[in-house]
Amino acid sequence: MADALLARIRATADRWRRCPTCGGWWSRRVLEPCWTCPGCASPFRMSARRRIALLVDAGTFVEHDATLRPGDPLRFTDRVPYPTRYEQARARTGLSEAAVLGTAGIGGTRVALVVLDFDFMGGSMGVVVGEKVARGAEIASAERIPLLTVSASGGGRMQEGVLALQQGAKTAAAIRSLRDAGIPYISVLTDPVLGGVHVSFSSAGDVVIAEDGARAGFAGRRVIEQTSGQQLPPEFQSASFLLRHGHVDSVATRPELPRVLRRLVSYAGTRVAPPTVEPAPAPAMPPCDEDIDPWEAVRRVRATHRPRLRHYLDAMFTDVFELHGDRRSGEDPVVFGGFARLHGEAVVVIGHDRITCGPPEGRNNGMTRPSGYRKATRLMVLAARWGLPVVTLVDTPGAHPGAGSERANQSEAIAETMITVAGLATPVVCAVIGEGGSGGALALSIGDRLLMQQNATYSIISPEGCAAILFSDSAKAPDAARALGLRAVDLRRHGVVDEVVAEPPGGAHTDPARAADLLRHALRRHLDELRARPVRTIVAARARRLRALGRDWCLPGDDVTGPVDREGDRRELVR
Numbered sequence: 001m002a003d004a005l006l007a008r009i010r011a012t013a014d015r016w017r018r019c020p021t022c023g024g025w026w027s028r029r030v031l032e033p034c035w036t037c038p039g040c041a042s043p044f045r046m047s048a049r050r051r052i053a054l055l056v057d058a059g060t061f062v063e064h065d066a067t068l069r070p071g072d073p074l075r076f077t078d079r080v081p082y083p084t085r086y087e088q089a090r091a092r093t094g095l096s097e098a099a100v101l102g103t104a105g106i107g108g109t110r111v112a113l114v115v116l117d118f119d120f121m122g123g124s125m126g127v128v129v130g131e132k133v134a135r136g137a138e139i140a141s142a143e144r145i146p147l148l149t150v151s152a153s154g155g156g157r158m159q160e161g162v163l164a165l166q167q168g169a170k171t172a173a174a175i176r177s178l179r180d181a182g183i184p185y186i187s188v189l190t191d192p193v194l195g196g197v198h199v200s201f202s203s204a205g206d207v208v209i210a211e212d213g214a215r216a217g218f219a220g221r222r223v224i225e226q227t228s229g230q231q232l233p234p235e236f237q238s239a240s241f242l243l244r245h246g247h248v249d250s251v252a253t254r255p256e257l258p259r260v261l262r263r264l265v266s267y268a269g270t271r272v273a274p275p276t277v278e279p280a281p282a283p284a285m286p287p288c289d290e291d292i293d294p295w296e297a298v299r300r301v302r303a304t305h306r307p308r309l310r311h312y313l314d315a316m317f318t319d320v321f322e323l324h325g326d327r328r329s330g331e332d333p334v335v336f337g338g339f340a341r342l343h344g345e346a347v348v349v350i351g352h353d354r355i356t357c358g359p360p361e362g363r364n365n366g367m368t369r370p371s372g373y374r375k376a377t378r379l380m381v382l383a384a385r386w387g388l389p390v391v392t393l394v395d396t397p398g399a400h401p402g403a404g405s406e407r408a409n410q411s412e413a414i415a416e417t418m419i420t421v422a423g424l425a426t427p428v429v430c431a432v433i434g435e436g437g438s439g440g441a442l443a444l445s446i447g448d449r450l451l452m453q454q455n456a457t458y459s460i461i462s463p464e465g466c467a468a469i470l471f472s473d474s475a476k477a478p479d480a481a482r483a484l485g486l487r488a489v490d491l492r493r494h495g496v497v498d499e500v501v502a503e504p505p506g507g508a509h510t511d512p513a514r515a516a517d518l519l520r521h522a523l524r525r526h527l528d529e530l531r532a533r534p535v536r537t538i539v540a541a542r543a544r545r546l547r548a549l550g551r552d553w554c555l556p557g558d559d560v561t562g563p564v565d566r567e568g569d570r571r572e573l574v575r
């Protein structure tokens with residue numbers, strides 16, 4: 001009886017898998033197709049073939065270079081010769097290498113795809129894995145389709161020595177060529193991604209998604225603990241760690257991953273094109289009647305009930321996909337960035353995510369840190385590479401002043417954002433929706449168009465700051481507000497603002513849905529105008545626009561007499 005039972009267990013053992021996290025036993029049938037524990041939701045390690053089946057449209061995967069295999073350049077032997085170890089891995093996985101290369105459809109969009117398999121020698125990158133990544137990039141470039149990689153790797157393959165190490169350089173160069181050609185690259189990190197694979201291509205996606213349960217970094221936990229003699233916290237290098245430190249754009253559970261990739265690939269498949277859909281007629285504008293006192297404008301724009309970025313994201317855009325992190329030092333939640341659709345057209349939205357009521361939750365009331373500007377810069381470059389216009393929504397009292405921000409070089413972060421916009425090869429439309437405070441606002445308010453909501457303000461300094469410095473009395477803030485010319489109407493008069501977007505009578509808060517409607521139509525109109533032009537023309541016009549800022553107020557004067565050799569400078573100044 002017992003023997004019969006044992007025999008039956010043996011016969012079915014192949015159909016059962018034990019969860020490495022909770023220890024529960026599950027049949028393979030239950031685990032398909034996600035291979036995620038029904039008990040504790042932990043993802044099981046997944047083969048490349050199962051991964052591909054999970055992620056791509058059924059029946060669309062075509063494998064390339066399926067039989068490519070490595071030589072044995074070093075005639076390497078550890079406990080067994082490399083060729084023997086290779087054959088063992090081949091027999092165990094049914095693969096000829098640790099990477100599977102091919103093309104497939106994802107949500108109907110064709111992509112080039114490289115998926116690593118950890119079960120094949122720890123997903124290690126040798127000459128063939130490097131070759132498949134490079135060929136994947138070449139297929140993507142040749143067909144002008146996105147590249148997707150899904151990584152699971154312990155690093156470089158020691159058995160191939162420096163030739164394996166150098167695959168890092170080969171794949172990095174492949175990613176560089178994708179960037180130069182404007183080909184979107186999406187990288188998915190799973191458990192684990194370390195060393196050679198992470199220092200080259202997997203960390204360098206335009207968009208990097210960490211699967212929940214992923215661990216990724218340069219050195220593995222054990223190495224760091226041995227080197228430093230410190231015990232690392234359990235969440236070190238986890239997906240949430242990577243998100244919090246700005247290394248990845250988003251975290252997705254394995255069951256969510258197919259849908260996340262379909263969305264990303266759909267943005268990657270669109271490029272700036274002349275508008276295809278006739279815009280709906282704009283809603284009738286309420287008259288910009290109110291000539292409100294500038295101090296009243298400041299009070300209104302700071303009021304807790306004024307609609308903020310999150311309202312406009314919900315009300316004006318669809319299909320919003322948030323992206324995180326500057327990839328270097330952190331993630332600043334004050335700067336929102338992500339893909340979205342405006343009237344159905346894909347754009348990249350960047351804006352100040354200001355919370356004025358309730359706990360600030362680290363949002364500093366809209367004061368941006370250097371990592372926020374660096375995220376904005378990164379996403380602007382991403383937008384141009386993917387051929388998507390940029391929309392910015394400005395609402396900040398100013399950039400974050402603080403020791404940490406200084407240490408991280410706040411000034412350079414703001415400067416680099418502006419330098420990036422100055423030559424960005426895609427349309428950029430900015431709208432001030434609240435407080436446009438100083439350098440913090442400046443960085444996100446330069447582009448091809450600057451719109452301003454009727455009750456928004458835009459100023460070189462807060463009225464309080466101006467009053468304290470120039471009026472020697474911060475109680476004179478109302479006077480300072482009147483002197484600064486910070487209202488939308490004042491700025492339109494000075495040609496700083498291209499369009500004042502009407503708000504419902506009494507202000508945006510009286511009818512937030514209508515306020516969003518008015519702004520959405522204005523944005524759409526300007527984007528359509530820009531889309532109809534070649535990008536080259538847009539960039540040249542932007543350069544002229546930036547060059548002309550304030551030039552009309554550089555007056556020749558008649559009392560300046562200077563040495564002859566300064567005449568040239570003066571002529572340059574007044575031209």
Ligand SMILES: [Zn+2]
Nearest residue numbers: 019022037040
């Ligand atoms: Zn489990």
